[in-house]
Amino acid sequence: MVLELFKIDRNSQIPIYRQLMINIQELIHSGSLVTGQKLPGTRAIADHLQIHRQTVVTALDELNLQGWINILPGKGSFVMGELKQEVKSWTVPNAQIKERDHINLPHHLGRSLPLIHQKFHLDDGLPDPRLAPLREIMSYYKEVYLADQPYQYFKYDDTRGNLFLREVLADYLSETRSLDIAPEQILITRGVTQALYLSIKAFLTKGDLVAVPELNWESANANFGHHGIELVKIPLDAEGLIVDNLEEICRNKPVKMIYLTPHHQYPTTVIMPAHRRVQVVNLCHSRGILLFEDDYDYDYHYTTYPLTPLAAGAHGANIIYAGSLTKALAPAFRVGYLVARKDQIEYLAALRRMVDRQGDPIMELVVARLIRSGELQRFLRKNRKIYMDRRNFFCDLLVEKMGQSIRFNLPEGGMSVWAQFPQITSTKDLHIEALKHDLYVPDGSSFSTETPNYTRLGFAASNFEELTISVEILKKAHEEVVKKMKR
Secondary structure, X not given: OHHHHOOOOOOXXXXXXXXXXXXXXXXXXXXXXXXXXXXXXXXHHHHHHOOXXXXXXXXXXXXXXXXXXXXXXXXXXXEOOOOOOOOOOOOOOHHHOOHHHOOOOOOOOOOOOOOOOOOEEOOOOOOOHHHOOHHHHHHHHHHHHOOOOOHHHXXXXXXXOOHHHHHHHHHHHHHHHOOOOOHHHEEEEOOHHHHHHHHHHHHOOOOOEEEEEOOOOHHHHHHHHHOOOEEEEEOEEOOEEOHHHHHHHHHHOOEEEEEEOOOOOOOOOOOOOHHHHHHHHXXXXXXXXXXXXXXXXXXXXXXXXXXXXXXXXXXXXOEEEEEEOOOOOOOOOOOEEEEOOXXXXXXXXXXXXXXXXXXXXXXXXXXXXXXXXXXHHHHHHHHHHHHHHHHHHHHHHHHHHHHHHOEOOOOOEOOEEEEEOOOOOOHHHHHHHHHOOOEEOOOOOOOOOOOOOEXXXXXXXXXXXXXXXXXXXXXXXXXXXXXXXXX
16 A cells, blocks of 8 residues: 555654655655656545644645646646656665776875864964954954944955955055055965965966975975976075075976975975075066965064065066965964965956855954954064064973984074974874874974974964973873884
8 A cells, every 4th residue: 555655753853744755755766656646645644644634735735846746636646747767766875886986086185184182282383372362353243243234244245355454454564574565466365275276277287397395385285286287396405495406497497486485484494595585586587487475474583573575576477475364363264365466366366256256254354453453463563472482482391301302493483393303203103102192293294205204393372381291292202202113
């Protein structure tokens, strides 16, 4: 009897009328209900399932609207004649899935995504969110959400980013970085990663050559690799990228772009001196090479004033400058910026619209108010002193507790130390051992397989007490790794 096919699960969280709809759809697909077949009456179904008749009526009305059945007044409900019952099941058994249907991620997309849950962390170099101006940020959000005329804030916004933020940023970057720019030369992004992706998409083609430091930001290398770009790796020394070597490469190969983090080279934290900065800018001008300057942590420089970016001055269309608030505030604030020539920005914005209609207009507006009020500047000045003290405390601790077991240079800026351990120490093993004691240490794999005993140790996100405990754990973990290696 057809009624026996109708079933519901009273323990399910799915509403009963929806269960009945799904049940009838599956019966049609399986062929248990065939084209033109009359369904039992609503009262009969309700009595069989012991549910209210109106629940059945609601389910059948919805099926009728969706085209599964046809309700004829005075005659009943019938399975639609146009339906084909060729599919016997909604799902395909695993055994029937062909191997070609499985997607294998390319190496550059299959990178690990470190998610830090440990109580203690010597991370890649992140800020301390406890020091962020969260009260001020909340206050600005509240102003927007409680505005008398909210339409202006909650409508679609400019793909280039909120105009007020671009106006404020133009002034801010002029004051702090000597960038002589207009709001039309700024594209607000969700971070440097998006800025780089768009720049590659806009100005490079598959097979082009891009020069990068031999030790470089993994996400940048992956971004280039995803677009089929060939990387030419340039060696580093105590002053950063060896520009003489770069010039030699450019004389013999058609390099289209150079990617640099000259302020605090990633991952080594080395600062490129003025004479090399001039040399690389002149190289780009003379050969028409595009330079992507990633200034990811400009705001935290401790020994002197931060160095002027390469993009400062009349650089024309040769230099693209990118930065973000990730290191200034916290990674959760996905607001970055890309500075270029006006026509380049228009092109990049048009590309961005293909995958991201706009950024986060509310957050952009809040950030603009944070800058215009001077809160961001006050916050950065205060935190610069705190982070410098933490750097000094941390480096002194490393020397005191670990001695010759670790080597590093005192970083002049940034929020991490580029540390070298003895050759017998693998930072990957160190990472695993530290996790056992609730300490996160980067395993070093994202930097280079040729430097297995190097890693970055972030100090900014931990206070003195946390740094003290972290170094004790690091020392203990290192001793355990050395013991295992000697066995």
